[in-house]
Amino acid sequence: MTTTQLVWTFVKILVMVGFVLNWAGILTWADRRQSAMIQHRIGPNRAVVKIFGKEVRLFGLLHTAADGIKFFTKEDFMPPRADALLFMLAPIIAMGAVFALVAAIPFGDTICPSRLPANLSQIFAGPAVPRFGMCSADPKSSMHAIDLTVAPLDIGILYMFAIAGQGIIGAAIAGWSSDNKFSLMGALRAASQMVSYEVTLGMSLVGALMIYGTVRLDEMVRWQSEHAWGIFVQPLAFFVFFAASVAENKRIPFDLPEAESELVSGYFTEYAGMKFGMFYFAEYAEIVTGSMLLVTIFLGGWALPFLHRDGLTISFGSHEIAHVLVSHMWMILLGVITFFAKVIVVCAVQTFIRWTLPRFRYDQLMKLGWKILLPASLANILVTGVVYLVLDAAGPGVTEALKTAADVTGVIVWAALIYLIVRAMAGLFAPIVHRQTLLGSSADQARRRGGTKTEPMQA
Amino acid sequence: MATPAFPKKPAAKMNVTPVVYTVNDFEVSSYLPEIFRGVGVSMRHFFENTREMLRGQRPDPVLERYDDGITTISYPEQKRPYPERFRGVHRLTTRQDGSMRCVACLCCSTACPAQCIFIEAGEYPPGDERRGYERYPVKFVIDELRCIFCGYCVEACPCDAIRMDTGMHPVPYDSRDQFIYDRDLLLSLKGHGGTFETSNPRHEPGEPGYPGVTREHSH
Numbered sequence: 272m273t274t275t276q277l278v279w280t281f282v283k284i285l286v287m288v289g290f291v292l293n294w295a296g297i298l299t300w301a302d303r304r305q306s307a308m309i310q311h312r313i314g315p316n317r318a319v320v321k322i323f324g325k326e327v328r329l330f331g332l333l334h335t336a337a338d339g340i341k342f343f344t345k346e347d348f349m350p351p352r353a354d355a356l357l358f359m360l361a362p363i364i365a366m367g368a369v370f371a372l373v374a375a376i377p378f379g380d381t382i383c384p385s386r387l388p389a390n391l392s393q394i395f396a397g398p399a400v401p402r403f404g405m406c407s408a409d410p411k412s413s414m415h416a417i418d419l420t421v422a423p424l425d426i427g428i429l430y431m432f433a434i435a436g437q438g439i440i441g442a443a444i445a446g447w448s449s450d451n452k453f454s455l456m457g458a459l460r461a462a463s464q465m466v467s468y469e470v471t472l473g474m475s476l477v478g479a480l481m482i483y484g485t486v487r488l489d490e491m492v493r494w495q496s497e498h499a500w501g502i503f504v505q506p507l508a509f510f511v512f513f514a515a516s517v518a519e520n521k522r523i524p525f526d527l528p529e530a531e532s533e534l535v536s537g538y539f540t541e542y543a544g545m546k547f548g549m550f551y552f553a554e555y556a557e558i559v560t561g562s563m564l565l566v567t568i569f570l571g572g573w574a575l576p577f578l579h580r581d582g583l584t585i586s587f588g589s590h591e592i593a594h595v596l597v598s599h600m601w602m603i604l605l606g607v608i609t610f611f612a613k614v615i616v617v618c619a620v621q622t623f624i625r626w627t628l629p630r631f632r633y634d635q636l637m638k639l640g641w642k643i644l645l646p647a648s649l650a651n652i653l654v655t656g657v658v659y660l661v662l663d664a665a666g667p668g669v670t671e672a673l674k675t676a677a678d679v680t681g682v683i684v685w686a687a688l689i690y691l692i693v694r695a696m697a698g699l700f701a702p703i704v705h706r707q708t709l710l711g712s713s714a715d716q717a718r719r720r721g722g723t724k725t726e727p728m729q730a
Numbered sequence: 731m732a733t734p735a736f737p738k739k740p741a742a743k744m745n746v747t748p749v750v751y752t753v754n755d756f757e758v759s760s761y762l763p764e765i766f767r768g769v770g771v772s773m774r775h776f777f778e779n780t781r782e783m784l785r786g787q788r789p790d791p792v793l794e795r796y797d798d799g800i801t802t803i804s805y806p807e808q809k810r811p812y813p814e815r816f817r818g819v820h821r822l823t824t825r826q827d828g829s830m831r832c833v834a835c836l837c838c839s840t841a842c843p844a845q846c847i848f849i850e851a852g853e854y855p856p857g858d859e860r861r862g863y864e865r866y867p868v869k870f871v872i873d874e875l876r877c878i879f880c881g882y883c884v885e886a887c888p889c890d891a892i893r894m895d896t897g898m899h900p901v902p903y904d905s906r907d908q909f910i911y912d913r914d915l916l917l918s919l920k921g922h923g924g925t926f927e928t929s930n931p932r933h934e935p936g937e938p939g940y941p942g943v944t945r946e947h948s949h
Binding site: 305308309310311312313510620623624626627628695698699701703705706707708709711712713714716717718720722723 | 762765768769771772773775776777779780781782783784785787789790791792793794795796797798799800801802803804808810811812813814815
């Protein structure tokens with residue numbers, strides 16, 4: 272590996288791991304704040320920082336920092352008869368599995384340094400790159416193409432499956448080594464749940480693998496940018512994969528191993544201080560990495576419809592309507608921002624689902640995993656295979672129609688995006704109407720005084 | 731278990747058909763439509779509340795308390811207004827000229843069920859025009875910790891001298907003797923209208939506008 276490649280790998284690790292860590296921290300805040308907004312509360316806002324004598328609340332973001340300080344300063348307790356090695360190893364495995372998972376996920380298109388202008392101040396004014404074909408350059412030279420993946424592996428998804436399996440070990444040995452029957456029960460539930468949904472996780476992706484024709488994640492994203500997003504091509508697999516990844520993460524509605532009201536904390540009851548912090552944080556980091564996988568395989572990764580490596584190309588089937596060339600660096604940047612924005616949206620959706628659904632009972636959970644989701648994913652494989660062969664053997668007219676259908680789905684995506692943005696802006700400035708109910712003398716008093724509002728408080 | 735102690739009797743024949751309330755069609759058992767509806771409700775509440783928070787137009791916690799929205803009161807910076815008759819910490823009221831209304835008649839301390847009021851009466855100095863007609867409390871001590879906030883002292887007072895309209899709670903102090911309020915402290919608390927006087931203007935002897943008989947003039 273040349274020095275340039277080493278430096279670039281370091282930068283990519285910074286970007287990916289930095290994003291996962293920071294967003295996991297923000298998610299711990301978002302869990303509480305978003306739930307408060309859903310439940311008509313304010314949420315935590317009392318962790319303050321005093322700047323020049325004035326309290327600054329920052330919407331409660333400092334609670335994450337306060338949590339961090341709390342985890343660092345708590346006593347690092349180990350039960351006396353616990354298995355010391357396994358006890359200490361479990362959070363390492365749990366956290367390590369999550370961070371190893373992001374290594375194979377692409378967060379942007381390949382950068383061609385040979386096509387970028389040498390003058391860094393004009394890097395956004397460079398020429399567009401041709402849509403097909405990689406930039407060719409000597410692998411040893413510093414102008415070699417830079418994949419925006421920490422480790423662009425040829426096995427791609429198989430690496431993901433392997434690493435996701437490591438999370439099971441972390442949970443299982445955490446409960447086993449704790450010398451606590453409740454932890455053990457939590458670990459049993461965790462291990463069996465994760466194993467069951469691991470199978471479904473793998474099976475649901477086989478249909479997608481068939482259609483994309485590759486196990487490499489960046490090739491999958493390229494297929495989606497050329498054709499249609501995975502969610503249109505494999506809708507059932509999307510939902511099954513989503514459910515399985517939420518279950519893999521032991522997140523509500525599948526959080527029985529943690530079961531805050533039943534098993535105290537399940538398999539990490541006996542953990543205190545930073546070890547618990549690592550489990551806690553690993554769960555939130557895995558929300559982010561699970562979302563990244565979902566976005567890469569089903570939601571088009573870093574690609575937006577009609578935007579390709581050379582710029583905007585609006586076409587239906589083989590009729591090209593518009594073609595706008597955009598410089599290489601802009602497309603790269605757009606891709607990276609799109610990817611992270613999509614991950615953030617999927618994390619927010621997971622948080623909404625968390626605060627909407629009740630928890631699955633254990634037998635319901637296992638039944639769902641084995642008797643409903645797994646047969647669904649197997650049926651999905653069967654149907655996908657049959658449809659694929661049929662469409663493959665059909666004539667060019669069918670291929671043309673499929674291309675047009677794929678472009679129509681692109682239009683649907685853009686229309687949905689634009690509609691959501693316009694609706695959000697309109698909703699933000701819409702007039703707010705409140706309903707007054709005067710009940711009791713305090714309400715009368717308040718009305719005479721003109722309301723109970725005191726000076727506006729920071730959120 | 732060889733044979734059950736109470737063998738089950740066959741079920742009696744019913745002349746009604748039981749109604750099946752559970753719905754188990756495809757839409758229900760696939761979970762997804764109902765999940766979408768539920769997540770839609772959560773999202774609607776989330777965006778409405780976020781919009782209100784961002785624009786600073788949360789519903790009023792008292793006037794619009796039954797509205798959808800964040801009506802949280804951030805105590806202690808914001809407080810819920812109490813009803814007019816709320817009995818809080820006592821205060822001693824003053825006349826319009828600034829002197830206290832209390833004439834040390836000991837009605838309130840007699841009426842108090844918790845016996846938390848201690849009054850030591852004193853005569854006005856000789857030469858004062860009120861000497862012989864009124865006395866004044868040299869010491870007026872209320873133990874707010876013993877007080878049960880029944881309001882009997884307010885009802886018993888013939889001079890409207892003691893009131894419980896400060897709207898204050900006796901805050902948690904560090905020791906019991908901090909709850910013992912003396913006369914000066916009680917005089918320094920303000921009532922509903924923000925004044926030391928009473929809310930009702932009383933036409934009492936000595937006040938301008940008194941319509942009755944005084945030493946100076948009689949009808």
